[in-house]
Amino acid sequence: MGRTEVEQFLNNQKKNIEEQLPTYISQLSAPNIIKDAMHYSLEAGGKRIRPLLLVGTLHSFGKDESIGLPTACAIEMIHTYSLIHDDLPSMDDDDLRRGKPTNHKVFGEAVAILAGDALLTYSFQIVSESLGDQISPEKKLLLVTELAKASGPEGMVGGQVADMEGEGAVLNLDELEYIHHHKTGKLLAYSVIAGAILADATSEQLEKLTQFAHHLGLAFQIRDDILDIEGTEVVLGKPVGSDTGNHKNTYPALLSLEGAKEKLTFHIDEAKRFLYSVDMKHDILDYMCNLIASRDH
Amino acid sequence: MGRTEVEQFLNNQKKNIEEQLPTYISQLSAPNIIKDAMHYSLEAGGKRIRPLLLVGTLHSFGKDESIGLPTACAIEMIHTYSLIHDDLPSMDDDDLRRGKPTNHKVFGEAVAILAGDALLTYSFQIVSESLGDQISPEKKLLLVTELAKASGPEGMVGGQVADMEGEGAVLNLDELEYIHHHKTGKLLAYSVIAGAILADATSEQLEKLTQFAHHLGLAFQIRDDILDIEGTEVVLGKPVGSDTGNHKNTYPALLSLEGAKEKLTFHIDEAKRFLYSVDMKHDILDYMCNLIASRDH
Numbered sequence: 001m002g003r004t005e006v007e008q009f010l011n012n013q014k015k016n017i018e019e020q021l022p023t024y025i026s027q028l029s030a031p032n033i034i035k036d037a038m039h040y041s042l043e044a045g046g047k048r049i050r051p052l053l054l055v056g057t058l059h060s061f062g063k064d065e066s067i068g069l070p071t072a073c074a075i076e077m078i079h080t081y082s083l084i085h086d087d088l089p090s091m092d093d094d095d096l097r098r099g100k101p102t103n104h105k106v107f108g109e110a111v112a113i114l115a116g117d118a119l120l121t122y123s124f125q126i127v128s129e130s131l132g133d134q135i136s137p138e139k140k141l142l143l144v145t146e147l148a149k150a151s152g153p154e155g156m157v158g159g160q161v162a163d164m165e166g167e168g169a170v171l172n173l174d175e176l177e178y179i180h181h182h183k184t185g186k187l188l189a190y191s192v193i194a195g196a197i198l199a200d201a202t203s204e205q206l207e208k209l210t211q212f213a214h215h216l217g218l219a220f221q222i223r224d225d226i227l228d229i230e231g232t233e234v235v236l237g238k239p240v241g242s243d244t245g246n247h248k249n250t251y252p253a254l255l256s257l258e259g260a261k262e263k264l265t266f267h268i269d270e271a272k273r274f275l276y277s278v279d280m281k282h283d284i285l286d287y288m289c290n291l292i293a294s295r296d297h
Numbered sequence: 298m299g300r301t302e303v304e305q306f307l308n309n310q311k312k313n314i315e316e317q318l319p320t321y322i323s324q325l326s327a328p329n330i331i332k333d334a335m336h337y338s339l340e341a342g343g344k345r346i347r348p349l350l351l352v353g354t355l356h357s358f359g360k361d362e363s364i365g366l367p368t369a370c371a372i373e374m375i376h377t378y379s380l381i382h383d384d385l386p387s388m389d390d391d392d393l394r395r396g397k398p399t400n401h402k403v404f405g406e407a408v409a410i411l412a413g414d415a416l417l418t419y420s421f422q423i424v425s426e427s428l429g430d431q432i433s434p435e436k437k438l439l440l441v442t443e444l445a446k447a448s449g450p451e452g453m454v455g456g457q458v459a460d461m462e463g464e465g466a467v468l469n470l471d472e473l474e475y476i477h478h479h480k481t482g483k484l485l486a487y488s489v490i491a492g493a494i495l496a497d498a499t500s501e502q503l504e505k506l507t508q509f510a511h512h513l514g515l516a517f518q519i520r521d522d523i524l525d526i527e528g529t530e531v532v533l534g535k536p537v538g539s540d541t542g543n544h545k546n547t548y549p550a551l552l553s554l555e556g557a558k559e560k561l562t563f564h565i566d567e568a569k570r571f572l573y574s575v576d577m578k579h580d581i582l583d584y585m586c587n588l589i590a591s592r593d594h
Contacts, residue, residue: 030450034458038450085414090406109387110461113410114454117382117417121449124421128442137434144441145425152418153327153335157411161331164407 006287010052013065017051018043020073024126030118037107037115038122041080044098049220049292050075050191056284057195057209070130071143071194074123078151079187081119084112086160123147135198143194150190159183163248171249177218179249185217192216192285208274212285215271220292222264225250229257231296268293303584310352310362311345317370321423327415334404334412335419338377341395346517346589347372347488353581354492354506367427368440368491371420375448376484378416381409383457420444432495440491447487456480460545468546474515476546482514489513489582505575509582512568517589519561522547526554528593565590 001009025039051072055065087094087102088109094102104112127143149155159182166179192213196206229252251260271289275282298306322336348369352362384391384399385406391399401409424440446452456479463476489510493503526549548557568586572579 028450030455031458031462033462034450034455081414085410088407088410090410110385111458113382113385113387114458117378117413118450118454120414120417121445121454125442125445125449128438128445137438141425141434141438141441144438145422148418148422148425152422153325153331153415157415157418158327158331161328161408161411165328165330 001283003287006283009059009284010056010287013052013055014048016069017048017072017076020069021076024073024122028122033107033111034115034118037103037111038119040106041084041103041115042077044100046098047295048076049288050079050188053188053191053213053285053288054195056288057192058199059284060280060282061196061199061201062281063199067131067134068195068198070126071198074126074147075187075191075194077119077123077126078147081116082156082160084116084119088112139197142197146190146193146197150186155182155186159186166249171254173254176249176251176254180218180221181214184221185214188217188220189213205278208278212271212274215267215274216289216292219264219267219271222251222260222267223292223295225252226257226260226264227296264293298580300584303580306356306581307349307584310349313366314345314348314369314373315340317366318373321370321419325419330404330408331412331415334400334408335416337403338381338400338412339374341397343395344592345373346585347376347485350485350488350510350582350585351492353585354489355496356581357577357579358493358496358498359578360496364428364431365492365495367423368495371423371444372484372488372491374416374420374423375444378413379453379457381413381416385409436494439494443487443490443494447483452479452483456483463546468551470551473546473548473551477515477518478511481518482511485514485517486510502575505571509568509571512564512571513586513589516561516564516568516586519548519557519564520589520592522549523554523557523561524593561590
């Protein structure tokens with residue numbers, strides 16, 4: 001596919017995902033306030049990078065992207081729950097997320113905590129029930145197991161804890177990479193892996209795609225840190241320099257802005273090297289590498 | 298089994314569960330602080346009613362109880378995560394739980410929130426990975442789906458939200474039962490259902506056992522409300538009358554103490570009626586009905 005078709009593909013898939021997410025919420029039999037709170041943060045926008053990585057991977061293997069839609073939505077729910085909990089007063093204490101008031105500013109802390117819990121729990125239901133008999137129980141079970149690993153104490157939650165513990169301390173590059181590999185990288189990697197599992201990838205392909213996603217995840221985080229210095233508040237939807245203000249460990253702080261940019265290029269190059277080592281289509285995922293390397297929000 | 302053997306069975310099973318829980322935590326590769334926080338609340342004691350209902354159900358069907366141990370531990374993790382989040386300052390703001398400082402009093406709010414998230418997520422991993430090939434993928438997947446339903450927005454989390462919303466208002470009996478059916482009942486019911494699924498129960502047996510667990514769950518909650526009035530602080534591990542102090546809706550407040558006691562007897566009788574309608578052993582679950590009806594903490 002050419003650049004325009006790739007962009008059209010991603011726009012269409014993003015539209016599918018954003019139509020499906022509220023459907024999952026509206027069909028719930030639950031108190032309205034919790035449905036509203038779940039819905040509020042799910043529809044707050046965002047790039048939908050994770051679900052797009054999943055359907056992009058299915059496309060790469062020449063598979064029907066629609067079989068990945070439930071799992072793609074589940075991943076976005078997990079990502080969204082993590083943002084709701086991260087923004088809480090006892091965590092990052094953020095009032096704005098993507099230019100809108102954070103969940104607890106609108107619904108209060110208690111409902112925000114429960115909306116996060118609900119999104120997390122519901123995501124496992126969605127994966128385990130997805131598409132009835134179209135996906136084998138073995139495959140669904142693997143998707144559940146890997147999702148729990150990627151987002152639990154050995155994955156995203158572990159990274160979040162390490163990040164909090166690192167605040168105030170000066171970390172070295174290994175420690176910083178540990179944090180981001182877990183906090184951001186594992187769920188990004190799962191997005192690719194889930195697509196590959198659904199596409200019946202071989203274990204060798206899974207291994208290479210894990211490496212691809214690992215480097216892509218670090219690149220994503222480094223770009224985030226660079227944006228925090230170079231971005232504008234309007235585009236970012238959060239105050240520029242908020243990371244520095246909170247004394248967070250960032251790549252530019254550790255490596256200088258130039259060094260961070262070099263590191264970004266390195267990880268994007270590595271990601272592409274692993275991507276192209278897998279025998280499949282590369283157009284969508286290659287485009288997504290470039291998107292992540294150059295995104296302005 | 299006679300009463301002594303039943304008690305011995307339950308004590309042995311409780312010991313197994315309490316030995317397995319810390320093993321699940323210690324084998325995690327995660328920052329120590331989150332493992333400590335997860336461990337702290339898991340080992341804070343409690344009656345282990347839910348996991349015991351699961352293994353008790355397996356016993357009733359004449360099955361090896363050990364096949365239920367992973368799922369039993371997962372249920373206890375979900376229950377424990379819900380207590381950690383319920384106790385948070387923005388929720389019930391409790392300083393004591395089972396006579397010990399609550400999780401956030403020891404580890405701080407941020408770690409407490411994350412420890413809850415970690416326990417919730419890890420529980421799905423434990424169920425989906427449990428016992429390798431000894432349990433079929435179909436069965437494990439059903440266990441995952443039902444666990445998510447019982448504990449998510451259509452289950453426990455939904456009940457917790459309804460409970461919070463009902464505070465300050467005067468509820469009728471239907472509204473109060475909705476809250477407890479979801480907040481407490483669904484996970485208790487899941488404990489029985491999970492045992493029945495693992496024991497290859499028929500759908501008719503599952504239906505009857507769901508009714509059994511529904512009444513048992515309501516009885517459990519009514520006893521809780523009665524204890525809050527009649528109990529002593531030392532035995533309960535929390536201040537007596539704390540529900541009344543917080544203007545919570547309770548059965549005694551709605552039906553008088555006598556009326557609540559009658560309701561308790563009604564639900565225990567109904568639970569036993571459904572229990573005995575299933576062709577299996579009844580000794581353990583009958584004993585657990587009596588235990589729940591008469592427990593003093």
